[in-house]
Amino acid sequence: MWPLIMHFLRTNAPYFTLPVAAVVGVIGYNLEGWLSDRYTPYTKPVQDQRLERLTDDLTLSDPTNVQKLKYKENVLGKNVSPSLQSN
Template sequence: MSKKMWPIIMQFLRTNAPYITLPIAAVVGIIGYNLESLLSDRYTPYNKSVQDQRVDRLSSEEEILNDPTNVKKLKYQENVLGRNVSPSLEKN
């Protein structure tokens, strides 16, 4: 290709960018979707409902608040980053 041809090619690509990138993005998306479905684990374990968890927490807090001798020390209890871990990432 000669040097005079590059500006014509670039102008063509610039004006037709949506028509060129849309099929490429669709192919990449389809490949990524299928690859993720092959590699990931879609199993979601059972968790109690949010309302049930709240009732349990409030009832346990009431027991603690009723007994003034039961004082929990302020110390680091658990890893904050490990609180909402995906089931596929948990260590068994």
């Protein structure tokens, strides 16, 4: 009897898989809705944040005070292994 049932399920697997997946999906969706917090805090748009940073920047107030675009630290010493660091 079991071989006949397994043969029937094997040949008709696509017809059983979709409804089972739909039921599992509906149950999971509803559980997530009941258990999770859907509140997302408001944040300003990225363009507005950038505009505020640019207007708050003190270096833009004086166009004659321009720093050179030069890296001031040793590039090779940035990620040094602890065994290679000199104390």
